[in-house]
Amino acid sequence: MNPRVVQTAAVLLIGNELLSGKVAEANLFELARTLRALGIALRRVVIVSDDMDEIAREVRELSARHDVVFSSGGVGPTHDDVTLEAVARAFDTPCPVHPTLEGMLRDVYQERLTEGHLRMALVPAGSELVTTREVTWPTVVCRNVWVLPGVPEIFRMKLAVVREYLRGPEPFVSRAVFTKLDEATLKPVLDQVVATHENVEVGSYPKWFDESYKTKVTIDGRTQQSVDAALGQLLALLPPGEPQRTE
Amino acid sequence: MNPRVVQTAAVLLIGNELLSGKVAEANLFELARTLRALGIALRRVVIVSDDMDEIAREVRELSARHDVVFSSGGVGPTHDDVTLEAVARAFDTPCPVHPTLEGMLRDVYQERLTEGHLRMALVPAGSELVTTREVTWPTVVCRNVWVLPGVPEIFRMKLAVVREYLRGPEPFVSRAVFTKLDEATLKPVLDQVVATHENVEVGSYPKWFDESYKTKVTIDGRTQQSVDAALGQLLALLPPGEPQRTE
Numbered sequence: 128m129n130p131r132v133v134q135t136a137a138v139l140l141i142g143n144e145l146l147s148g149k150v151a152e153a154n155l156f157e158l159a160r161t162l163r164a165l166g167i168a169l170r171r172v173v174i175v176s177d178d179m180d181e182i183a184r185e186v187r188e189l190s191a192r193h194d195v196v197f198s199s200g201g202v203g204p205t206h207d208d209v210t211l212e213a214v215a216r217a218f219d220t221p222c223p224v225h226p227t228l229e230g231m232l233r234d235v236y237q238e239r240l241t242e243g244h245l246r247m248a249l250v251p252a253g254s255e256l257v258t259t260r261e262v263t264w265p266t267v268v269c270r271n272v273w274v275l276p277g278v279p280e281i282f283r284m285k286l287a288v289v290r291e292y293l294r295g296p297e298p299f300v301s302r303a304v305f306t307k308l309d310e311a312t313l314k315p316v317l318d319q320v321v322a323t324h325e326n327v328e329v330g331s332y333p334k335w336f337d338e339s340y341k342t343k344v345t346i347d348g349r350t351q352q353s354v355d356a357a358l359g360q361l362l363a364l365l366p367p368g369e370p371q372r373t374e
Numbered sequence: 375m376n377p378r379v380v381q382t383a384a385v386l387l388i389g390n391e392l393l394s395g396k397v398a399e400a401n402l403f404e405l406a407r408t409l410r411a412l413g414i415a416l417r418r419v420v421i422v423s424d425d426m427d428e429i430a431r432e433v434r435e436l437s438a439r440h441d442v443v444f445s446s447g448g449v450g451p452t453h454d455d456v457t458l459e460a461v462a463r464a465f466d467t468p469c470p471v472h473p474t475l476e477g478m479l480r481d482v483y484q485e486r487l488t489e490g491h492l493r494m495a496l497v498p499a500g501s502e503l504v505t506t507r508e509v510t511w512p513t514v515v516c517r518n519v520w521v522l523p524g525v526p527e528i529f530r531m532k533l534a535v536v537r538e539y540l541r542g543p544e545p546f547v548s549r550a551v552f553t554k555l556d557e558a559t560l561k562p563v564l565d566q567v568v569a570t571h572e573n574v575e576v577g578s579y580p581k582w583f584d585e586s587y588k589t590k591v592t593i594d595g596r597t598q599q600s601v602d603a604a605l606g607q608l609l610a611l612l613p614p615g616e617p618q619r620t621e
Contacts, residue, residue: 140419143575143577143594144577144579144592145406145419146406146415146416146417146418146419147406147410147416147546147548147594148403148405148406148407148408148409148410148416149410149548149592150579151403152399152402152403155399156395156398156399158395159392159393159394159395160395161395162395163394163395163396168393169393169394169395170393170423171393171420171421171422172387172392172393172419172420172421173418173419173420173421174418174419174420175418176417177577203557203578203580204557204558204561205557205560205561205564205578206561206564206565206568206576206578207576207577207578236558239559241558241559241561241562242561242562243557243558243559243560243561243562244558246558246561247558278580278582280582280583281582299394301394301396310450310451310452310490311451311483311488311490311491311493311494312486312488312490313452313490314451314452314453314488314489314490314493315488315489315490317452317453318453321453328390329453329454330390330391330424330454331450331452331453331454332391332397333450333525335525335527335528336527345391345396347390347394
């Protein structure tokens with residue numbers, strides 16, 4: 128199967144523990160890097176508690192405004208795992224036990240299977256169950272919403288499925304320039320580059336407490352040509368002795 | 375000055391670099407822990423790009439629905455630093471150069487002062503400039519929005535200002551129970567505790583790849599009494615040999 132081409136993505140991170148500061152969020156960075164490498168533009172991230180109405184409202188909004196949405200967290204057997212039911216509610220669809228998942232859970236847990244385990248077989252009607260040769264436990268994809276787990280070790284495994292099924296229209300091209308000039312001094316240079324090259328994104332990141340450079344300037348675009356042109360202008364406008372290095 | 379009492383908070387993290395996976399978000403966890411320790415409930419976190427309209431819309435919404443909002447990022451001298459102007463736009467108020475900040479910047483940069491530096495003196499009309507004895511560079515607070523920097527080292531310093539000026543209605547009380555039971559087995563026990571103790575929050579967190587326990591159960595509330603009562607019931611319902619430990 129060829130991967131589906133998508134332009135934009137949003138992420139919904141779910142869990143009281145992320146908001147209460149009990150747990151440091153650990154999935155976003157890996158997902159953001161994965162999407163970037165695929166050429167998919169991550170536009171928005173929202174973190175909410177384990178509240179069904181709030182998750183449903185957020186899923187509905189993010190799904191309508193982005194090509195693909197990834198949720199993380201709230202899948203499991205207990206009372207605070209409400210993501211799948213919330214996704215069903217977002218799309219006003221039922222969320223029955225899925226026979227494929229029920230069968231897999233019965234194989235795993237056998238006579239130890241409980242009502243709680245079966246909550247992990249709830250799937251919004253109309254979802255796809257996505258697998259790869261390596262990741263055989265199905266990932267639920269409901270319309271454009273990928274329902275991913277919160278446990279970081281499992282979340283990372285699921286990224287292989289994302290990489291197999293989705294890609295962006297073309298890869299991003301990124302360059303970075305490191306300089307000892309401070310941001311305020313760089314500003315007129317950056318303003319010129321920004322004004323001349325509308326099809327690239329110019330970022331400026333001060334580095335405090337570092338001897339090797341003061342500001343990192345990034346240039347991002349969808350074509351090598353556009354990024355090279357902006358980079359060329361930037362380098363030509365820097366004073367002698369700059370930049371310290373480029374990447 | 376007595377700290378202001380607030381119940382709920384939201385956080386707006388701003389920066390293309392967070393969405394493109396170039397930089398791992400590094401401020402939320404410390405802020406979430408700070409708010410938790412103060413007894414302030416963090417309800418929602420949103421991450422957006424350096425886009426003025428989007429930041430303004432988000433500030434307006436988060437400000438209306440929470441007692442206090444913290445932004446991080448987008449303050450500085452370059453074209454992609456638009457947070458203060460976006461906050462002004464959110465509240466439909468002008469954003470002139472503030473004479474106090476202009477004076478401080480002129481003292482620091484003297485004859486090296488540029489137009490870029492003066493962007494760091496832009497302050498939405500009607501804002502307070504908040505300082506403490508230790509953190510003397512002012513923090514801009516516009517209505518209920520605290521405008522904090524993105525650079526993690528500076529962000530952390532500013533948390534001392536938050537601690538001095540804000541607090542929750544009362545501290546949170548939190549307990550945790552570690553057990554070798556899996557979540558699905560625990561489910562009926564947790565359901566009983568949840569049904570009996572409506573004024574506490576019960577969380578359940580599976581731990582994979584750990585020998586010492588399988589599930590961490592958390593009980594959170596606003597009073598010692600309510601949390602102790604729920605904890606007592608939970609412990610009474612666990613089988614012999616459990617829990618492994620409590621915290």
